[in-house]
Amino acid sequence: MLNTINISNKKVAYAGAKIAVAGVFGYSLLVMLYAIIRSSFIIYSIMRIGERSNILLLNGFSFAYSISIFSLLMALLSSIAGAVAGVMLKIALQYFNTNFRNRKAIVISFFIAFATLLFMYILLFAILKNWMTFYYIETFSFWFLLPAVIYVGACIIGGSRLNTILGRGITSNY
Amino acid sequence: MKRVNNYINYTLIFYTLIVIIYWGFIRSQNNNWGATSVEINMKFPITENIASNRIVSTRAININVSREKIWPWIAQTGQNRGGFNSYYWLENLFAAKMVNADSIHPEWQNPKVGDTVYYGKNEGYAFVSFAKPNEYYSLGGWTFLLQKIDSANTRLIVRYPSMEIKQSKFTTAYYYALFEPLHFIMESGMMMGIKQKAERK
Numbered sequence: 048m049l050n051t052i053n054i055s056n057k058k059v060a061y062a063g064a065k066i067a068v069a070g071v072f073g074y075s076l077l078v079m080l081y082a083i084i085r086s087s088f089i090i091y092s093i094m095r096i097g098e099r100s101n102i103l104l105l106n107g108f109s110f111a112y113s114i115s116i117f118s119l120l121m122a123l124l125s126s127i128a129g130a131v132a133g134v135m136l137k138i139a140l141q142y143f144n145t146n147f148r149n150r151k152a153i154v155i156s157f158f159i160a161f162a163t164l165l166f167m168y169i170l171l172f173a174i175l176k177n178w179m180t181f182y183y184i185e186t187f188s189f190w191f192l193l194p195a196v197i198y199v200g201a202c203i204i205g206g207s208r209l210n211t212i213l214g215r216g217i218t219s220n221y
Numbered sequence: 222m223k224r225v226n227n228y229i230n231y232t233l234i235f236y237t238l239i240v241i242i243y244w245g246f247i248r249s250q251n252n253n254w255g256a257t258s259v260e261i262n263m264k265f266p267i268t269e270n271i272a273s274n275r276i277v278s279t280r281a282i283n284i285n286v287s288r289e290k291i292w293p294w295i296a297q298t299g300q301n302r303g304g305f306n307s308y309y310w311l312e313n314l315f316a317a318k319m320v321n322a323d324s325i326h327p328e329w330q331n332p333k334v335g336d337t338v339y340y341g342k343n344e345g346y347a348f349v350s351f352a353k354p355n356e357y358y359s360l361g362g363w364t365f366l367l368q369k370i371d372s373a374n375t376r377l378i379v380r381y382p383s384m385e386i387k388q389s390k391f392t393t394a395y396y397y398a399l400f401e402p403l404h405f406i407m408e409s410g411m412m413m414g415i416k417q418k419a420e421r422k
């Protein structure tokens with residue numbers, strides 16, 4: 048077997064879960080900012096001076112609160128996907144990138160991300176069917192495009208870092 | 222990994238602060254946004270049986286036109302009609318397929334008791350329970366009351382009895398955690414949307 052630094056699957060899964068949670072939190076904060084700014088502009092254009100500040104405050108905090116709660120729920124679910132992707136990445140890197148080359152690790156990470164994304168979306172489509180719609184660009188971007196970009200990005204960065212750690216066992220032998 | 226840990230911890234602290242502020246200062250105002258104590262306690266001309274384990278909100282807004290100019294926008298409420306005049310981009314994130322009409326449609330101007338009004342495409346619906354042109358409109362208890370101030374000013378008062386929140390622990394958690402703040406956002410957005418369209422020259 049390869050001479051790699053031994054990182055347990057449990058540790059990799061834990062790290063994958065944490066990266067997924069961080070990704071969800073980052074995305075949620077962006078969504079929060081977007082929703083608050085967009086709705087605030089609308090409120091600002093409708094309400095008169097003296098009526099605005101109260102509704103701007105209530106609306107902003109209501110958005111922040113509901114998105115925070117939703118984000119915590121999504122973080123729980125995503126941590127599972129992150130843990131699974133982490134372990135899959137570790138196995139794939141050990142078997143298909145025996146020299147632990149970084150470029151190859153990036154390609155492998157991309158394919159792992161793509162495969163797991165495809166699996167998740169097929170599963171979601173089978174469950175939600177009628178609910179899934181890309182009728183508007185917002186819907187497509189919110190549920191599909193932006194999470195996919197974040198997920199692929201996190202997989203590539205995480206995969207590259209994992210590859211470096213796994214490769215230390217080999218470089219130390221030279 | 223340390224940076225990721227720190228980031229997660231700081232976000233959790235931020236979320237905790239938001240929850241504290243929401244429950245401490247915001248929620249109580251949300252339920253009666255814009256309404257006076259008289260309006261909160263007033264009896265609506267039509268009264269529906271509201272179970273005791275529902276939370277009732279009463280919200281109000283001034284609209285600077287007569288009731289007759291506001292009514293057409295309320296009459297055509299519904300996903301299968303002229304939309305809800307709220308944040309359509311938010312509704313469509315949840316596949317509502319909402320389109321807010323930008324004009325008054327004559328074919329939707331006579332809502333009848335029993336008419337089906339959809340909240341979203343293939344989603345929940347309610348029946349029109351009361352409708353009196355230029356005065357009130359009710360969707361299964363969710364009531365829009367137009368109160369005349371003078372010939373050019375109207376008070377739109379909206380009363381909403383929540384779902385029965387004590388059905389199960391899940392319902393209670395879902396209501397307080399997500400439904401209530403989101404309903405406030407959408408309902409206040411709707412009231413402002415109606416105001417904007419009615420006041421448009």
